[in-house]
Amino acid sequence: MAASDPATAARRRRSNLKAERIRSSWIFLAPMLAVLAFVAGWPLLKTIWFGFTDASLDALSAADFIGLNNYLEWVDYGDGEGEYFGLLADPDWWRAVYNTVFFSVVSVFFETIFGTIVALVLHAEFKGRGLVRAAVLIPWAIPTIVSAKMWAWMMNDQFGILNDLFLHIGLISQPIAWTASSDTAMIAVLIVDIWKTTPFMALLILAGLQMIPQDIYEAAKIDGINPVKVFFKVTLPLIKPALAVAVIFRALDALRVFDLIYVLTPNNSQTRTMSVFAQENLFQFDKFAYGSAASTLLFLVIGIITIVYLKVARVDLEGGR
């Protein structure tokens, strides 16, 4: 009989044990999942639902299902002519998508480069390193609203210190209206974001750097390889996993940017991102359902970009390697 076979019995014991473990892990996870479903899942589903209705903020309970009309609707004017309405046909929405993606790509690109440089500096041995490490984190620790307001003053065209500085060293001949001019509004937002989040990148990359065993560097030194080559052939490949995770954290954050733009350059079509677009429709205008649909698309866009990025960069979130 199978039962008398010691190997089978052992296997069964092991699988019993495994089932037991799986069961208890679910029990331990249950409270967290319940909370998550309540605070994240429920609002998300509710928002998606409102996107399919004609809800108004004044009368949320009276919302009626209208299908996909918030996304795309062909309105016939009755004389054979008509027009597409809805988010997918709204140039403002696509402008917001473009702004968001542009902002994310540029800001994350520069933050990664600057973050790596800062991390390399902080990784080196020097006196007062602890102090410098703490100091570098300050921009990141300041609440965004505060730093945005602070920068808004520094960028003020009449009283701002930035213009004053540039005028004195002769970089510009007349003050720049950083946040008002349509040419510089996005640049202003990017400057502040890069200033603010580079420390966060640096911190994550520094953690990656500290994982690299020192003997590799010693070996490279003995072989007489120059430091630039060491960086590209040794350091960079080894911190790539940390870098990839840092980039995705930042990208997720950048794609839903709201507060910085809301304070610095509100209502400016050059800097209106998807989140700002959704907020406007949800609360400023009488278009709660439209704003909900925009939020749903925002969720989908972020989801798709993340999945594509994970595939392309081959980030291993399971931690198997």
Place this chain on the structure above:
Amino acid sequence: MKLHTGLAALAAGTFLVTKAALAVELAIVSGAVGDDIKMLRSNLDRYEKESGNTVKIVEMPQSTTDQFGQYRLWLSAGNADIDVYRTDVIWAPQLANHLLDLSEAAKEVAGSHFPSIIESQTVNGKLVAIPMFTDAPALYYRKDLLEKYGAEPPKTWEDLTTTAQMVQDKEREAGNSDFHGFVFQGAAYEGLTCNALEWVKSFGGGQIVEADGEISINNPDAIKAIETAKSWIGTISPEGVLGYKEEDARGIWQTGSAAFMRNWPYAYSLSNNDDSAVKGKFGVVPLPSGGDGSAATLGGWNLAVSKYSRHPDEAIELAMFLASEESQRRRATELSRLPTIEALYDDPEVAEAQPIIPNWKEIFLNAVPRPSAPTKKDYNEVSKEFWTAVHDSMSGNGSTEANFKKLEGRLKRLKGSGWE
């Protein structure tokens, strides 16, 4: 005798206790420019002394656009933390569902206010807010500089352009390199809608959406008006003006760095403060004409009581107190805020403290309302489309013709088969 005193003391004690027990804590939310909050606090102190209730101020940023988003959210969520809201003149139809009817409480005083303002705050027969002060902008000009260079206060926008350019050139020649001809509110927000409506209307270009709901904005006069304003950017106005709100413009004006400013009457008293560089050196005139008369956008703020207030009676009492003649007189004499009570314009005390006020009665009576009545709940979006088209045109994002054509299309789309 002794017994009597004892009884009286006891009665007084009981009275104090009951009064203390009945005293409630109220909250009022208000945006502000200049010294609005200081004045509100001093009026609230008087109210607290009189009623025994305490009132907390929740302060909001100066942009009416930002305030509205927050208020709508609070009201839709049935927030009971705020009892009284300071509301813009254009909000009444959009927030009416969440506000208490004040017509019963205001029965006796409503007649003393200007009927047009009371009407603007009445939605379907319900008085949703009681007027606190009204607003109609002025053109502030530097009397000393105009005299120095032999110029008159401008009557038309064309005059303004040449005079501002002349004063700016001369001042810059004299070494005042940060001097500007004209500052106004050009940031993309409700304030730009007010400014641009004045330009358009004074050029004979209509009121964006007419009283009967017809979309009139795409016309040659309106385009000419915006083109004129566009010509100021980088010449008589700093490029940064496209990011200025009321207080930014006042900052430049009050430090003595501008020849002209378009602003609301509140800047009058502040410009006459001791710390102001232009104290006693400026005058006010109605805004210039574009060929079809001067136009001033009607502003003004009101007090509304939330339907979700836990103490509706006290909250209504507070709103009525802050809108009372005495409160308005204080606001007028100290902050040059235009009263909504007709009698105060003939008040010698007010006239002496702020000469602008009696002179401004005419202007405000002829002020142009923003199209919040015909466009109803869509007003905010109409206004955003308008200020976006104007801001884009002035910052060189597409031609004014193209932007206004697009604007017309968008408004038509928004209107659909009718405003609702």
